[in-house]
Amino acid sequence: MKAQGLWELRLYEMLPRRLPDMHHQFAREVPPLFERAGVPAPLAYWDCFAGPMTAMLAYILHWPGLDERMAAWGRFYADPQWWKQYEDAHGGEQMLERSHVLVLRASPAWSATPTGAPLHTGLHELRMVDLLPQAAEAAHDALAQVDLPCIEAQGAQVLGLFDQVIGQHLPRAVALLAWPDLATREAAWAAHAVDPAVQAARASERKTHGTALVGSAEAFLLRPAPYGARWTGA
Known part of the structure; x- marks a missing residue:
């Protein structure tokens, strides 16, 4: 069942x-402060070793709704212990260049189907995919029915497909994938580029909409951090 x-x-x-x-x-x-403020324990942490932002730490949280999110972050940032930790960690020096916060919901086209297979933990991939604005729902369908099955057949595990609701460059889909290794990932995307079903779908989209439903993608290659991993998918 899809998580809400x-x-x-x-x-x-x-x-x-x-x-x-x-x-x-x-x-x-941070974990004790999150717990005290009511911020849910992150489902996963990663650092990025390839992509537009290479010196990057990422994590993902699951919230019941926006009201709970706003209230919990308000309590967290009002906690003086957080600001003491912040000052101690920085030591008077800069740590962060900039931060990006994306709010996502499960894609209307995504239906998580547990396979029972062990989760690939060596390499994860975050893909932010631009969608045709006037046909975003159809673009989600194309990703879920054409693109993701193609790469799953080549060895990917799809951890989740999301619709970005807050953040830049909307409309966008966000996919989280797991791979056994880099070679499998490279071969899978090469196969996707020439796959007959994918090519036929893009041709049909161009005939109907004048362009492809699925646009360019930013891809980040991630290493799961050894702490705090609770990911079970969307």
Whole structure:
């Protein structure tokens, strides 16, 4: 059954030498403050080793709704212990270049079907996919029915497909994938580029809409952090 609620994906562009300090903070110091404020334990943490933001720490939260999210973050940022930790961790130096907060909901086209297979933990991929604005729902259908089955057949595990509701560059779909290794991922996307079913779908979309439903994608290759992993999919 598809989970309800909202997901919050937080991306922190770091100064590279300070990334270990941020991992330490989230692994050891932040969890008690999250619990006290009512911020749910993140489902996963990652750092990025390839993509538009390479010195990046990311994590994802699942919320019942926006009201709960706003109330919990309000309590967190009002906690003086957080600001003490913040000052201690920074030590008077910059850690963060910038942060990005995306609010997501499960794609209307995504139906999570547990396979029972062990989760690939060596390599994850975050893909932010631009969609045709006047046909965003049909674009989600195309991703769920054409593109994702193609790469699943090539070895991917689809952790979730989401509709971005808050953030830049809307409309966008956000996909989280798991791969056994980099070679499998590279081969899968090469196969996707020439797959007859994918090509036929894009041709049909261009005939109907004048262009493809699924546009360009930003891809981030992620290493799951060894702490706090609770991911079970969307």
